[in-house]
Amino acid sequence: MEILIKLSQFLLSLSLLIILHEFGHFIPAKLFKTKVEKFYLFFDVKFSLFKKKIGETVYGIGWLPLGGYVKIAGMIDESMDTEQMQKEPEPWEFRSKPAWQRLIIMLGGVTVNFLLAFVIYIGMAYVYGDAYLKNEDLKDGIYVTNPILEKAGLQTGDKVISVDGKVIERFNDLPEALLLGVGKDVVVDRNGTQEKITLPENLIGQIVDENSKTLISLRVPFVIAMATEEGGNSEVLLSRDIVQSIGGEPVRYFDQAEEILAKYKGEKVEIKVLRNENQETVIASVDDKGKLGVAVGMIGMTDMEKLGYYKLSHEKYGFLASIPVGLNKGKEKVVSYWSQLKLMIKPETGAYKGVGGFKAIYDIFPSYWSWENFWAITALLSIMLGVMNLLPIPALDGGHVMFLLYEIISGRKPSDKFMEKAQMAGFFILIGLLLFANGNDIYKAIFVK
Incomplete structure (x- = not known):
């Protein structure tokens, strides 16, 4: 069931991001009267799970969940439809449109990605507010x-x-x-x-x-989840006991207990615990490794607040107040992800080792359903998709934008032959990055324990 919940969140988030990204290209293309031949969720290599033609566009779902695409007539893209490009340009083709219109079409996908993330963060600020520790x-x-x-x-x-x-x-x-x-x-x-x-x-x-x-x-209190029979303390240490002292030495936090217990290896020691809001004193056995033979538990933040450990700060926002809060959150996430990318291209940091593929994205989602977590992760993935697509790599939106900016500034349009070669080079770069990222996932799953 946990796998099903994680997979459902992963596919729902991925599908939402892909569809909205492609709509970002689709809408300005239609506004500028450019023919869109296909609109696909996932890739339809050899066959489709579903397809239906409405007007001039075939809408479909492919079987390979590695992304999605819109096929715009007269554009050199991942379809590498060179046959169409050898014909005379038609007025409804991408290549016939002014450079500024083509630029807007290409920027549409990442624009939607960033807008989606900011809208989600605004909505989360309004619905959930903010809870944090100073x-x-x-x-x-x-x-x-x-x-x-x-x-x-x-x-x-x-x-x-x-x-x-x-x-x-x-x-x-x-x-x-x-x-x-x-x-x-x-x-x-x-x-x-x-x-x-x-x-x-x-x-x-x-x-x-x-x-x-x-x-x-x-730093959290030392909470007993369960004392094992082997440890010999199952009768004296009970579930939800909170250890307050060992051998007369105060224990406010779990991390303090190890050093104290090491003094009593193989001995019995007096332990004071908080049990049902009352203080109890018990005599417990410490094994030769300095352990009590217990599973460590946790208590919620509400209980820790009652016990005087921490105090959560809560912020609630009205609709108007949530707008700058959400915008600021989105800006911070964009800056943060850009910083991560810069670290990844520096070999000396070793950050490239942490690059992951689809399994890494899948693992981000929790094994329980939480709309708050789902929307937070989806917003972050939307920013990641937007930033990655802006990289100046041919075959990505950023590569097309790079060539269009060159055309606008220089007044010279790169030849179709050059664009075909650049697209092919970009395609191989993307395949290499995809293999590296997913190869990292496989390597860590097999060799890193």
Whole structure:
């Protein structure tokens, strides 16, 4: 069932993005009286799952879910229909239209992608509002869960003040800031003293090599989910007990327990727990590895607020107020993704190792249905699709735009023969990128544990 839920979200999001992107090309093409021969969701190599001709356009669904396309008459595209291009131009063909009209048609897809993302972020601000933790409210700092960050110099308990000179106002923004802060300075408050830490330039590459899932997290209480029979504490430590002290030493956070328990290997120790809002004292056994033999649990943010750990800040927006909030969110995501792309083309960062294909996109979606998560992921993917399509690679929208801008500035139109060769070169570049991205997925699935 979990696989079905993830797959449903993946296909729904992908289909929505493809259809709207292609409509971005389709609508201005029709406005400028340009013939659109095909409009397809997915690729129809050899055959279609569905097709129907309405007017001059064949609408269909292909069987290969690697994208979609509109086939515009008189345009050198992925169909490589060179036979049509050898005929005299017709007034309803793409190549007969003024350069400015062709530019608008080519920019239509990415324009819709960016508009869609901004509209989603505005809608989410209006419907869901905003819930976040102020970074300044983390009185006892962060929990560093990644040994690579520890090696770089970050420690559990550090209060991160800024990354590369930018003050971190929300904890929610901190993991991404650290990930993109490769080779940059992180200023932390450590026991009342400010210290500067420089993250290694190949931080992302190291994280991918180690298959690290998290960088940092909130420091959370030591909650018992279940004590195993083998550990010998199943009668004394109960589900939802919150450990408050071990051997008389206070334990406010889970990360403090390991060092204390190591002192009592193979012994019994007095533990105070919070049980049903009452404090209880129990005697528990510690094994030879310094473990209690328990599964660690979690409590929700509401419970942590009640216990005085954290306080969530909530923002609600009216419709008009949600517009600048959503626009700002969209702008931040565009800047963030562009920063990620710049890191990927720098071999020394190792960020290219993290490039993923369709499985990586599939894995972004949660195994439960949440409209809030679905729309947030779809907005992000829409931005990614828009930015990627703007890259100046022939066969992408950005490649066509590059040649059209050259034509507008120089007054000279590239020959059809040149465009055919450029399109073919771009096609092979895209195939190479596709193989690399999906090959990365396969490599990580087999070799990275």
